[in-house]
Amino acid sequence: MSNEATLLFGVGATKAGTTWLHRYLAGHPDCHLRSIKELHYFDALEEGRVTRVREELDEERARLAARPVPANRARAEARANRIGDLADWSAALADGSEAAYLDYLSNGRGTRRLVADITPAYALLPVARLKRMAAMASDVRFIYLLRDPVDRLWSHVRMIARTRANPGEAIGPRAGRILARVLAGEETHIAKRGDYCAVLTRLWAAVDPTRLCLSFYEELFSQASVDRLCAFLGIAAVPAEFSVRVHAGVPVPMSRDQRRAAAEWLAPQYDFVAERLGRVPAVWQSHRVGV
Template structure:
């Protein structure tokens, strides 16, 4: 019996690393050593040749650092996939290599949230495909993303309050569409609900995942034994820089349409989204 193919989607900074690490340790799951494959978004929205170049550099670094052989193989084989025209069967072969009797294989790439409705529809036609979309409080997500990008732009990776504020102001003024698009829950939820049959999709609030019932829904959805996930909600938060009350208010005003859209589509908001807690 062919395994379930999990497409893990989500807004950037919404817990996909936590999900990958948890499911990778589940005895009934098999994930390659590269977490984010970026297969479909590269062919739709990016450049396969640029991806080959990036993976070549990643493979060189892995060899130089004496990374485990399965890590080096995962990177090199993924690079070979992008050297060919898009081929879903080759992609599935990549996912299933080494899977043995695993019931679930997968690709957890948050950027799949940016895919078109038509692309999601075609992915849903793949035998065994299932979609999991994680939502994180929009303000918390945006501030975490701002800190991450500001750190990448700093020569030493140090995020100052001034740099974060400049990037935030630019995003709120409409000059950072890539950052804002990653938190466009209304767009992704609309596309997902229209393109993917109900039985093939699951949407969860990340803040509720470490509480058993929400995590158990993932196991039930995938048809695997329930396991309690780690009690720490690991998110790659970036620099530890607190936002001010004024920044919080500006982000909340800007993102209010996202809160409204999620509440309308999901029927509720988590308690943590409606308070004034800061991450």
Template sequence: MASDATFLLGVGAQKAGTSWLHDQLNRRSDADFGFLKEYHIFDALELERFANFRPKRPTPLKWRTWRRARFIARPERYFDYFASRLKPPQIRLTGDITPSYAGLSAESYQRIQKAFAQRGVQTRAVFIMRDPVERFLSQQRMQLRKRGLLTPAHEIEHLNKASLKLLKRESPRNDYPATLDALRDGLAKSEIFIGLYETLFTAVTHRKLCRYLGIPEQVSDGSHRVNASQATTSVPLEVLQRLGRHFSPLVAAVQERCPDLAVEQHWATAMTWREA
């Protein structure tokens, strides 16, 4: 195993380019991310909200489900598995990009880092944030697309209902400030990469990310967005105003914690409607 062997712990955010990032990195000849993008191990073990990712009994015979069940039953198998991905001398990077890991505690991030360190592997956490209004809209359109209902009429009705529901129950996947605090409390500054979806597909960010992961820079394909959900109609102003007011404290908290990211410049939709 190379002395700079790296495990990438992708902690989100959902609908913020994680599928594209996995696609770009896993196609490299010096990377091996195993049999899944999202393994859903630590969220299943530690976050009751994601208990649905725990294996059902009797365990289905699908080999991916069977293997995940073994990881959950004995997490050391998870760490051994990824360490084994890095044994061939040409492989320098492996990882698990599961957006719901954004809800983990600082102690969880510490345990993951220590378990890999014991196996001679360095951990590098990656957290990509997106304009919260745009992320919410994209997430809702994805749900409609999966159901075959991504039409103007369905989209308007769904967005109105979903935005009202959001006010009553927020997901830990959406709490950027809490994730930032947990990462910074649990890991060293050198072990955390924080970026924005809005700049993720640029050559500058890709160069920074490769340098951070300790891998040679390769030309990325920013033209192909994996799992992108395109709008089918204009979002009602009422919905945008509701979302802007709801996410205003989050935007301010991210600005305070990450002034270098200039979210007021890159999060145009949230900034436009936050005072509405």
């Protein structure tokens, strides 16, 4: 990639703060991030879904173009920027090459020092693909955010329940049914996103440990943590906005029985992270025993 920009991959975890991270970096003066947070380039290649991803991009672009231009100038500019990014990314996917991917990330960068692709699905990629990603530029870095396993699972379950719910349907009962299926070994696509044992094992096998930052969601929303992330990325420490959380999800509480069952099922994840990283936040310790 030209001008030696740092290439960052944000690889998860799902429902662990990646959207907030994208927004912070997108507003950082040292960073150049396009408006599409999740590019799904590498997982689409692995799964043979490039054509489908392009179709989804073109459908979104057509919907946006059909809407009236907002009277608010900032919103109108954001709309135009999004439409342009969708068109550019669809064209890059049509090309299909890694060079086109890198050109898309860098287009418009100027002298900014970092470009990024924040796609949590990349955490599921095989080691060979992760190794190839790690060698795509002279300075490639990875960030993986870990969230308390029970909280992450329940947030993910609520998100899926919301997308499947009928108009006017209460989310709680549907979320409970999805959770029960996950704990019974079904809905494996949800469980895989929080399988820290498997994900970290793959990342450690593929990525130079000095180029991999692991951070806890529970500690992310403080300036000290953000400053550490900036230091890892080689960018200036810029104050972050913590008052607004994004994609917080539908506020449906877990029952005590649900929480205990989930904690028991996720016990290997708690134990693995605590053993391999040497510590976990306090909330992890309490949830580990179903409290």
